[in-house]
Amino acid sequence: MIQFESVSKSFGDVKAVDAVSLTVEPGTVCALVGTSGSGKSTLLRMVNRLEDPDSGCIRLDGVDIAGMKPVDLRRRIGYVIQSIGLFPHWTVERNIATVPHLLRWDSGQVRARVAELLELVGLEPDTHAGRYPDELSGGQQQRVGVARALAADPELLLMDEPFGAVDPPTRRSLQDSLVAIQKRTGTTVLIVTHDVEEAIRLGGTLAVMEHGRLVQTGTPAQVLARPANEQVARFFGGPLLGLHLLQALSVRERADFSAPPQAGAAPITSDATLEEALARMIAEGVSHLRVLDTDAGRQGTIALTDLVG
Numbered sequence: 465m466i467q468f469e470s471v472s473k474s475f476g477d478v479k480a481v482d483a484v485s486l487t488v489e490p491g492t493v494c495a496l497v498g499t500s501g502s503g504k505s506t507l508l509r510m511v512n513r514l515e516d517p518d519s520g521c522i523r524l525d526g527v528d529i530a531g532m533k534p535v536d537l538r539r540r541i542g543y544v545i546q547s548i549g550l551f552p553h554w555t556v557e558r559n560i561a562t563v564p565h566l567l568r569w570d571s572g573q574v575r576a577r578v579a580e581l582l583e584l585v586g587l588e589p590d591t592h593a594g595r596y597p598d599e600l601s602g603g604q605q606q607r608v609g610v611a612r613a614l615a616a617d618p619e620l621l622l623m624d625e626p627f628g629a630v631d632p633p634t635r636r637s638l639q640d641s642l643v644a645i646q647k648r649t650g651t652t653v654l655i656v657t658h659d660v661e662e663a664i665r666l667g668g669t670l671a672v673m674e675h676g677r678l679v680q681t682g683t684p685a686q687v688l689a690r691p692a693n694e695q696v697a698r699f700f701g702g703p704l705l706g707l708h709l710l711q712a713l714s715v716r717e718r719a720d721f722s723a724p725p726q727a728g729a730a731p732i733t734s735d736a737t738l739e740e741a742l743a744r745m746i747a748e749g750v751s752h753l754r755v756l757d758t759d760a761g762r763q764g765t766i767a768l769t770d771l772v773g
């Protein structure tokens with residue numbers, strides 16, 4: 465668990481972070497969002513002591529990090545940034561094993577961990593472990609960056625615009641991988657992004673920043689349904705906010721399972737988003753879809769009017 469208690473940080477006259485209090489529960493994903501310059505990166509960088517607060521306190525699992533040695537603290541935290549920072553003269557295996565080497569793991573243990581992590585991030589170990597970073601695509605390098613951050617099984621993963629430099633399809637695939645990895649490992653993730661769709665896809669919780677202040681927290685559906693102010697509404701799409709809300713809600717939340725399902729084309733699964741349901745209805749020229757609830761093994765219907773809520 466990570467707790468910010470009234471944390472502030474200024475650079476000269478600029479109050480980059482202004483009295484922020486926020487708790488990120490263990491095993492959850494929190495997406496820090498907000499316009500450029502709102503203080504997201506500064507808040508993140510204070511967690512691994514790349515910056516220190518002027519006032520306030522940050523606790524990791526209840527312990528004030530101000531009393532910890534930065535090097536000890538950083539070994540408990542994985543850090544992924546946009547400019548990946550892989551060492552160019554080291555193989556993928558050596559890059560991923562940076563922290564395990566520092567922790568003096570034996571070579572068999574390191575090799576096994578590297579293979580496991582490459583599998584986890586979707587890279588075939590035999591073909592990728594021996595390559596150098598410039599022999600990989602940008603998306604593959606980013607996957608190696610995530611594997612390296614996870615190498616020593618950190619309790620917390622800090623990510624600062626980790627997928628900002630890759631094309632949209634690769635970005636989506638990296639986001640899916642991150643969600644799957646997080647579910648499997650249970651690592652707490654604090655991620656900075658100014659991509660609204662990314663925040664919605666990843667964020668169990670959104671923490672919205674504005675001029676150094678934390679102005680709203682909540683699930684994507686809560687924040688999008690009731691933005692705290694005009695700026696938050698504008699950030700989440702202004703007139704298109706309703707479309708983003710369709711991305712934040714699943715078919716399960718709006719489908720009707722009480723009546724027999726409408727017959728028709730292939731069903732949509734209940735974990736699909738309302739946006740996907742709308743896209744299917746438009747593409748197929750229908751106003752209802754049959755719904756398959758994969759968890760409960762039941763069937764239902766979602767209608768165009770259900771999307772309005």
Ligand SMILES: Nc1ncnc2c1ncn2[C@@H]1O[C@H](COP(=O)(O)OP(=O)(O)OP(=O)(O)O)[C@@H](O)[C@H]1O
Pocket residue numbers: 475478479480498499500501502503504505506507658
């Ligand atoms: N090392 C620094 N020296 C001086 N000013 C800084 C420094 N780091 C950040 N700032 C200032 O603090 C404010 C917050 O910056 P920060 O990078 O935290 O914002 P951000 O929300 O992450 O922005 P972006 O989305 O553009 O990365 C900005 O006004 C920035 O110019």
